[in-house]
Amino acid sequence: MARKKIALIGGGQIGGVLAQLCALRELGDVVLFDIVQNMPMGKTLDIAEASRVDGFDVELKGANEYADIKGSDVVIVTAGLPRKPGMSRDDLLATNAKIMTQVAEGIKQYAPNAFVIVISNPLDAMVTLCQRITGFPSKRVMGMAGVLDSARFSSFIAWELGVSVKDVNAMVLGGHGDTMVPIKRFANVNGIPVYELLKKKYKGDMTKVEEVMTAMVERTKGAGGEVVKLLGNGSAFYSPASSAIAMVEAILRDQKRLLPVCALLNGEYGVKGFYVGVPVVLGAEGIEQIIEMDLDAEETKLLKISCDAVEELVGAMDKVLAPA
Ligand code: APR
Numbered sequence: 001m002a003r004k005k006i007a008l009i010g011g012g013q014i015g016g017v018l019a020q021l022c023a024l025r026e027l028g029d030v031v032l033f034d035i036v037q038n039m040p041m042g043k044t045l046d047i048a049e050a051s052r053v054d055g056f057d058v059e060l061k062g063a064n065e066y067a068d069i070k071g072s073d074v075v076i077v078t079a080g081l082p083r084k085p086g087m088s089r090d091d092l093l094a095t096n097a098k099i100m101t102q103v104a105e106g107i108k109q110y111a112p113n114a115f116v117i118v119i120s121n122p123l124d125a126m127v128t129l130c131q132r133i134t135g136f137p138s139k140r141v142m143g144m145a146g147v148l149d150s151a152r153f154s155s156f157i158a159w160e161l162g163v164s165v166k167d168v169n170a171m172v173l174g175g176h177g178d179t180m181v182p183i184k185r186f187a188n189v190n191g192i193p194v195y196e197l198l199k200k201k202y203k204g205d206m207t208k209v210e211e212v213m214t215a216m217v218e219r220t221k222g223a224g225g226e227v228v229k230l231l232g233n234g235s236a237f238y239s240p241a242s243s244a245i246a247m248v249e250a251i252l253r254d255q256k257r258l259l260p261v262c263a264l265l266n267g268e269y270g271v272k273g274f275y276v277g278v279p280v281v282l283g284a285e286g287i288e289q290i291i292e293m294d295l296d297a298e299e300t301k302l303l304k305i306s307c308d309a310v311e312e313l314v315g316a317m318d319k320v321l322a323p324a
Contacts, residue, residue, distance in 0.1 A: 026058055035064065119240055124314070139285060
């Protein structure tokens with residue numbers, strides 16, 4: 001059976017790590033596309049020359065032409081500018097919307113049967129635009145945000161409780177911005193609610209428990225910005241790449257994983273026609289199921305605020321893209 005083909009549009013920081021992870025896990029042959037001449041050829045050559053050492057059998061190719069992504073099974077999009085310190089993801093809207101327009105047209109023409117995972121920010125708007133331009137079924141076009149935001153939340157919980165992060169389950173829903181909604185109530189360590197463990201740690205002092213939980217939630221919301229500030233140039237790239245790879249693996253290996261994914265809603269959670277982060281089942285068909293959780297009043301309110309922010313962002317994008 002022929003190997004799967006994975007196209008990476010954008011050969012910058014995230015694109016490079018994605019290419020290496022695809023190779024290390026032998027997920028398929030890789031085409032790394034960028035508008036910068038030669039650079040993606042250099043990166044893929046560099047990674048390929050480690051194949052003997054790392055022991056992988058996949059082909060890696062750099063590209064400056066969309067024709068090279070022909071027949072891809074999966075396309076991951078990171079093309080666009082990253083944030084600089086002090087910028088919000090939304091500040092990237094105008095520039096990245098123009099880039100996404102070209103990218104989506106390239107995908108539509110050369111990889112009409114591909115699953116598309118968008119990482120470029122502002123995520124919720126970029127994935128919306130990508131689906132609109134490609135016209136692909138929404139189960140094949142999704143955004144990566146929730147896996148990363150949830151991984152960050154899980155890390156903070158593990159560090160606070162002094163337990164292995166492998167045993168932590170926590171989900172973040174909503175848009176990929178300041179309004180994202182970490183679901184505190186269901187966060188658990190191998191089934192034991194994080195609230196219960198914090199209560200034990202702080203000997204029943206519920207004020208302290210709430211304070212610690214709130215601090216973890218706030219750090220999760222600002223986690224991307226925290227990295228941007230420390231890096232001084234560019235934004236997070238290792239963890240976004242790993243998170244997208246988990247989604248690719250779920251699809252290519254038909255794992256049926258239940259993950260928070262930025263998906264086009266059609267009435268679920270009272271939202272119609274917008275991309276929002278929700279739990280889905282990810283398998284060989286892409287988004288095979290959207291799971292509607294029973295949220296309480298506070299979670300519902302926060303998710304509504306987040307969805308409104310996404311709606312506003314998409315409205316702003318439509319204005320930017322409208323012909324003058
Ligand atoms: N087509 C293809 N690639 C493009 C285009 C385009 N029209 N315009 C820019 N690029 C490429 C750049 O040449 C660069 O190599 O996109 C790449 C982006 O890489 P980085 O600047 O290193 O950014 P990165 O850290 O990888 O983040 C990419 O993901 O998380 C988001 O906010 C982040 O929007 C940003 C994106």
